[in-house]
Amino acid sequence: MLITYLLITLIVMFGHLEDFLGAALLSRPLVLGPLVGLVLGDITQGIIIGATLELIFMGNIKVGAAIPPDVITGGVLGTAFAIMSGKGPSIALALAIPISILAEMVISGLFVLRPMFNNSFNRYAEQGEYKKIEWLHIGSGLLKPLLMGLLTFLALELGDGVMKSFLDSIPPWVQSGLQVAGNMLPAVGFALLMNLMFNQKVAAWFFLGFILASYLKLPMIAIGGLGIILPLLSQG
Amino acid sequence: MGFEDIPDEPAPERKNLVTRGDLRRVFFRSLALEANFNFESWQNTGFAFSMIPVLRKLYVTKEKMAQALKRHLQFFNTTAHGSTLILGITAAMEEQNSQQDDFEEESINTVKTGLMGPLAGVFDSLFWGTLKVIAAGVGISLAINGNILGPLLFILVFNIPHILLRYNLTFIGYNTGNKFLQNLAKTNVMDKLTTGASILGLMVIGAMPAILMPISTPLMIGTEGSQVAVQSILDQLVPRILPLALTFLAFYMVKKNVKTTWLLLGVLVLGFVGSIIHLFA
Numbered sequence: 001m002l003i004t005y006l007l008i009t010l011i012v013m014f015g016h017l018e019d020f021l022g023a024a025l026l027s028r029p030l031v032l033g034p035l036v037g038l039v040l041g042d043i044t045q046g047i048i049i050g051a052t053l054e055l056i057f058m059g060n061i062k063v064g065a066a067i068p069p070d071v072i073t074g075g076v077l078g079t080a081f082a083i084m085s086g087k088g089p090s091i092a093l094a095l096a097i098p099i100s101i102l103a104e105m106v107i108s109g110l111f112v113l114r115p116m117f118n119n120s121f122n123r124y125a126e127q128g129e130y131k132k133i134e135w136l137h138i139g140s141g142l143l144k145p146l147l148m149g150l151l152t153f154l155a156l157e158l159g160d161g162v163m164k165s166f167l168d169s170i171p172p173w174v175q176s177g178l179q180v181a182g183n184m185l186p187a188v189g190f191a192l193l194m195n196l197m198f199n200q201k202v203a204a205w206f207f208l209g210f211i212l213a214s215y216l217k218l219p220m221i222a223i224g225g226l227g228i229i230l231p232l233l234s235q236g
Numbered sequence: 237m238g239f240e241d242i243p244d245e246p247a248p249e250r251k252n253l254v255t256r257g258d259l260r261r262v263f264f265r266s267l268a269l270e271a272n273f274n275f276e277s278w279q280n281t282g283f284a285f286s287m288i289p290v291l292r293k294l295y296v297t298k299e300k301m302a303q304a305l306k307r308h309l310q311f312f313n314t315t316a317h318g319s320t321l322i323l324g325i326t327a328a329m330e331e332q333n334s335q336q337d338d339f340e341e342e343s344i345n346t347v348k349t350g351l352m353g354p355l356a357g358v359f360d361s362l363f364w365g366t367l368k369v370i371a372a373g374v375g376i377s378l379a380i381n382g383n384i385l386g387p388l389l390f391i392l393v394f395n396i397p398h399i400l401l402r403y404n405l406t407f408i409g410y411n412t413g414n415k416f417l418q419n420l421a422k423t424n425v426m427d428k429l430t431t432g433a434s435i436l437g438l439m440v441i442g443a444m445p446a447i448l449m450p451i452s453t454p455l456m457i458g459t460e461g462s463q464v465a466v467q468s469i470l471d472q473l474v475p476r477i478l479p480l481a482l483t484f485l486a487f488y489m490v491k492k493n494v495k496t497t498w499l500l501l502g503v504l505v506l507g508f509v510g511s512i513i514h515l516f517a
Contacts, residue, residue, distance in 0.1 A: 022267035022402070023316045025368065025394050030375050030387050044382040051379035051386060054372060055448055059496075068496065097504065101497055114274030118309075121281055125305035128298040130288050133305060137285045141271025173512065180516050181507030183451050184482060186444070188499050191486035193441050196365045197434040198487070205435045209442025214476040220377045223443045224370050227436035 005156040007039045008080050012152040015072035016145035029053035029075040029096075036079045045088075049079045052089035053096055056185040059192025067108050073148050074100025077155055084160065085167045090178040093185065095163075099155075103148065110147065114140060205231075250332045254290050254410065261289035262323050263406045269316045277311045283323070283348075284308040290327045294334035303341070304330065310345055314352040318359030320402050322351050324409020351417070358430055366437035367394050373440045377447060449479035454517045478516075 011032055018027035025031065030050045037046015053075045060068040078096030082088065117140050124132040198206065205227075212218045212226065269282035287308050295301040314322060326348060333339040371393040379386025408416055420426045455466040470477050482503075489499050510516035 019271040019273065020268045022398075023270065024267075024398065025371065025391060028390070030372070030379060030390050034384065034387050043384070047379045047384060047386060048382050051376045054376050054379075054390075056500075058369075058372060058444075069500070097500055101500075104497075108275075111273060111275045114272060115276030117272070117281075118274075118276060121284075121309055122306070125284075125309055126302055128301035128305065130292065130301065130305060133281065134285055134288060137268070137272050137281045140281075141268065177508040177511040180451070180511035181504045183449055184507035184510075184516070185500065185503050186449050187479070187482040187486040188496065188503055190441055190444055190483045191490045191499075192496065193365065193369060193437070194483075194487050195490045197361055197438055197441075202431065202435055202438055206438040206442035209439035210446055210476075210480060212439075213443035213446035214474065214480075218443075220373045220440065220443060220447060224373065224436070224440055227370075227439035230439075231432045231435045 001160075004039060005153060005160075008036060008076060008156060009149050009153040011035050011039070012073055012076045013145040013149040015076065016148050018072075019141055019144065027072050029057060029071055029079070032072065032076050033079050036076055037083060040080065040083045042083055045083055046079060049082060049089045049092045050075075052182060053078070053093060056093055056097075056182065056189060057100075058186060058189025059195075060189065067104060067111065069097070069100035070103035070107055070148070071096070071100050073103035073152060074098075077152060080156070081160075081163050081167065085164045087167055087175075090175060090182045091167060091170070093182045094178045103151070106147065106151065107144065110144060114143075250335050252331070253293055253334070254327055254331050255293075256407075258289045258293055259324065259327065259406050259410055262286050262327060263320055263403050265289065266316070266320050266323055266402065266406070269319050277309070278313040279316075279319075280309050280312045283312045283319075286319075286323050287326060287330070290330060294330055300334070307341065307345060310349075312348065312352060314356045315359035315363060317363045317398055317402055318355055318405060320406040321355065321409040322348060324406045324411075325351070325413050326409075328410050328413050358426060361430055361437070362433050363394075363398065366433040367397060369437045369440050373444060380448070445479035445483045446476040449476075449482070451478050451482065452517055453478065454514050 014035075015027040015032050018024070030053075033050020033053060034043055034046045037043040037049070040046070053071065057069070057071040057075070060071050074096040077099050078092040078094075081095050082092035085091075117136060120136060121133060124130075124136065194206070208230075209223055209227070212223050213220075218226075265286040265288070266282075269279050269286060271285075272281045273279060284305055287304075291301060291304045291308075295304050308326075326344060329344045329347065333341060333344065371390045374393055375386045375390025377386075378389065417426075452467045453470075456463040457466055458464050474480070486499060486503065489502075490496075494502075507516060
């Protein structure tokens with residue numbers, strides 16, 4: 001079991017290394033979910049849970065000053081606990097949401113504390129010591145993966161037994177309630193994305209996408225293709 | 237502030253000291269732009285970290301190096317994926333500064349801070365609003381059935397354009413500088429690109445409630461014996477109207493500045509209670 005916990009901890013740390021990997025989406029639930037599934041011997045379940053969480057945390061992106069819930073720690077732990085106790089996506093999301101909110105607070109705390117290093121950065125700059133700046137940048141950057149890795153390992157080590165018996169005691173009506181909530185939650189993500197782009201000038205395209213999917217039942221790839229072709233045609 | 241207002245960079249009369257290799261190193265280091273993200277000066281140390289390969293080439297004396305490092309430890313924040321454009325432009329300006337005694341050093345940071353806002357607007361909507369949305373739409377619709385192609389396509393659809401753009405923007409920034417952006421602004425290419433990208437993103441988002449939110453209502457109306465399912469009436473009018481309505485409800489809340497955390501919890505409760513009282517299924 002220890003090996004499993006360590007591997008899951010490594011997945012969380014890999015997720016948080018996104019800060020060094022150019023925000024290339026490698027930290028998203030749709031990528032980390034299958035990895036957790038792989039470690040726990042049920043990759044299909046990992047993919048399905050990853051897709052469900054990706055959907056719910058769709059608008060969970062770092063734009064401007066907003067620090068979103070930490071879907072890396074929350075998503076991986078939620079997925080791991082759900083698979084380990086033989087539960088599905090609805091349990092994973094019920095765990096992922098509160099855990100990711102708690103983890104976000106820890107990370108915000110780190111972002112508040114990091115300016116303490118700025119004195120050192122400025123002193124090194126004054127001395128022209130660029131090597132020290134490089135190392136401090138990397139070292140401070142590694143704090144987040146290390147801190148969240150430690151918390152993940154503790155959560156697994158201390159929480160697994162309690163979590164299993166707790167999850168087993170959840171009655172079916174709670175589970176079906178969670179499932180409905182889970183199907184509804186993507187609305188938040190869609191809304192956050194709309195907030196980025198929706199205005200009267202382009203609103204019609206949103207409804208065109210909806211109609212193509214709801215009435216004509218076109219798959220997503222076809223709608224994406226039309227989304228490229230139609231604006232090209234209309235702009236001449 | 238639009239792209240028209242970006243201050244002119246001085247005419248490039250300089251020897252090329254910065255090599256392609258240096259710029260390639262800037263690109264690789266830009267991947268760690270946000271490693272030391274903090275609430276005081278944001279991506280500042282990441283910017284300095286990314287510029288160091290260029291600064292090392294240009295400034296040999298300790299004093300010059302110190303000034304350059306301090307310059308790039310100022311507040312900085314932009315979309316990480318497109319940051320290489322500003323890094324490239326800055327590299328060109330630093331190169332000129334290193335060879336020209338009367339170069340106004342403040343202009344480097346003026347250009348940086350002038351660009352980071354407008355470019356974040358463009359690149360946020362391009363990367364987060366469009367590429368990420370399409371990658372997620374395609375990836376999720378496959379992965380929700382357990383298909384491993386889902387996560388793989390998700391990574392590729394986003395990162396092939398991401399890496400190509402991020403890499404080339406370093407060189408475009410270095411070689412053409414602000415002229416590139418000013419020309420784009422004059423010809424409205426940037427506007428067209430942003431509009432085109434947001435149209436694509438919005439069409440995919442519009443399709444998402446219909447495809448990816450299996451919400452319906454088990455409500456029945458009518459008297460005992462001749463009951464009609466509300467859902468079948470809705471389906472005849474507008475199929476998938478419930479997910480669409482919920483999405484707009486959430487959008488309204490976002491517009492009202494309700495915090496995401498509360499919104500998530502609110503919808504969680506709405507779905508949960510709705511299921512218990514048999515309003516939603």
